[in-house]
Amino acid sequence: MGTFTGSLNKYLYLGGVIVVLLGWEIVSLTVAAEALPRPREVWNGLMLLHTNGKLWQHLPISLYRTLMGFGLGAALGFIAGALAGFSKPLYCLLKPLTGALLSFPAVAVVMVGMVWFGMGSTLAVVITALFTFPLVYRSTVEGVRLMDARLLEMAAVFRLSKWALWWNIYLPALATALLAGFAFAAGTAFRKTVMAELLGSHDGVGYAMAMTRFNLETAELFAWVMVCLFVVAGIELLAVRPAHKYLRLWNLPDEKRRGALKNV
Amino acid sequence: MLIFENVTKSFSNRLIVDDLSFKVEDNHILAILGPSGVGKTTILRIAAGTVSPDAGKTQSDRQKIGFIFQEHRLLPWRTALGNIMLVLKGEKKLAPQERRQIGMTMLQKMGLKGFEHYYPAQLSGGMRQRVSIARAFVIEPDLLLMDEPFTGLDLELKASLQKMLLDLLSWHPTTVIYVTHEPRDAVLMADEAIVLAGDPGKITARIKFDCPKEERDQKYIQENTMKLVEQLMTPGV
């Protein structure tokens, strides 16, 4: 049981990717093209999406919805979380709501949402917000409640002013809690948007994927899946990694472990 | 007899122990004193066989090594009895019932009758250390290694555990290396003490305690403790 250096890990990761690609190529050769297209075909499909405009027709819409929904959900989640962090009664009061939101199957919520909001952007944004909210909420609440009691005791002993308390202890705690939850919820948000679009929209990445099912456009479906992976990877690199870097700088536990809390 | 001859050891390019030599007579207790980080634990690890020296040799064809750690190192998910039986599982000559019996007897000897089926989390710190001591003795070791086992215990508890240990050693005599940073403990328990100092660690003093343990009165203890303290404060003088 040894530990490898960082660079070796990267090579092995690359090796893993190559193994996946090779396996893909081999399997696709033995299977019909309608079932599993070859990697080359998927790449072509991806390029095609770009050239025939479909990519630029659907992707921006999805991204916009994700952003809006995430912004809305995160803002509400943060405010609610901050308040609930400081107030035990409020925390208990909100527990049923947030617990339920995390336990419902997303598809059912989408169905109800379709009845209320019809199809389109509103639905997608609302769904995204609805599922972002409890994640950011929980993260914020925990960040506040886990505030180092020893620091607070220190503040009391040194008779720090309310202002100093806020600026030096509360605010940083809130900021790190927000950062942690934000990083984690960002990826989930996009996945929820796509789901909402799949069932209840006439445009967007989700819709495009649903259409490939009816048109039996295998290569195009795979291409869209690639797009999704790129988007999530992008979110991870642009938002999550920097966030974790800051968290680690301040020596606080990042939410890597909590990545397990994926929801449908 | 346990022999260390010109033992040298480095970790990540840092020389911890350099050209160290000492002997422990059979069934004698050797105390090793010195400041933190001087290499006492490394010596124990070499004696235990988990670490090999870079140079020099150790002579010890001991098969059964008992170790009493500073932090008890009991399996949290096994009872006191379970922890003892764990180290008996290597003894193929014993049937499970025999192992159980031996374990129960040992625990009772340590004054833990009635607590055999308690989990470590349910025991006090002193009790856990007693289980740890029982575990080390139950295998009837050829060599007993102790790494500051009484740290963090209050004086009364420490005194009772030390007495228990000496009783166990009269029941099952074995060669002992006892690492501690309390000079008084060394005088109480050991037949000989060596003091380590410096970076890398070297032996700066060897003191034999020829007086039998039962006859060591307060005066003897105080004098020798002072000797050791002097050695620790001003190495090599």
Add this chain to the structure above:
Amino acid sequence: MYKSLKEILTSAFWFLAGIIILAGIWQIMSLSFSPLILPSPRETLGAMFDLFSSPDARQNFYVSAGRALAALMAVTIMGLGMGVVAGLYPWLEALMKPVKDILLAIPPVALTILVIFLFGSGSLQTVGIAGALALPLVYGSTVSAVRTVDRELLEMTEIFNVPRKVRLWDVYLPAVVFSSLPSVLLAAGLTVRLTVMAEVIVGVTVGIGHALSMSRVYLATQEIFAWMLILLAVVLMIEGGLLYIVKKYLLRWQA
């Protein structure tokens, strides 16, 4: 972590208050909307009762439950098994990381459609989808558990010459299992949700997902609500129940 009785009661009070307030808001709002849009709590309860007494609905429930259970068992066994192996051989873990990352990153609906294309639509595929999406969690958690087995305990077993087999069964395995237990609990609720999602999109002919699709087609919103509440109760019972069993028996030894 000892909570006074007063604390527990206050928390419980506010928790119940939260539920009551939610129900109240629900009731009030349902008055201003038609039952097609927002059924009242009473209508929902009525629909739930109808579902309980309907053999079709019960069959849907059992079929979905069976699928979720199958997925959970597969995830637990494979996740723990693969996790242990990958934990012991880092090169294996690195090799599998791309697949794990893809499964975690891909939108579940995308994977669902992918599976439909590759393997068709059916019950087995549903289980496969739910399992594939929940697997990385248990797997990752197990790998991490293997990595963080207490080195001091292992050193102790080395010094005491504890035989290899004993070391594996009495130190390694318990440590790993106890560490990855939380993720299995998490996976339990997750497989339920994922199964329902897969059923809806795959379009199976029996199961809760099917029932939901049907309810949607017939605009029986109160049925959708009813199913949601049932599922909520199920997930809570699973997570709560499993948690209780685990704490009581498996984790007896914890302080």
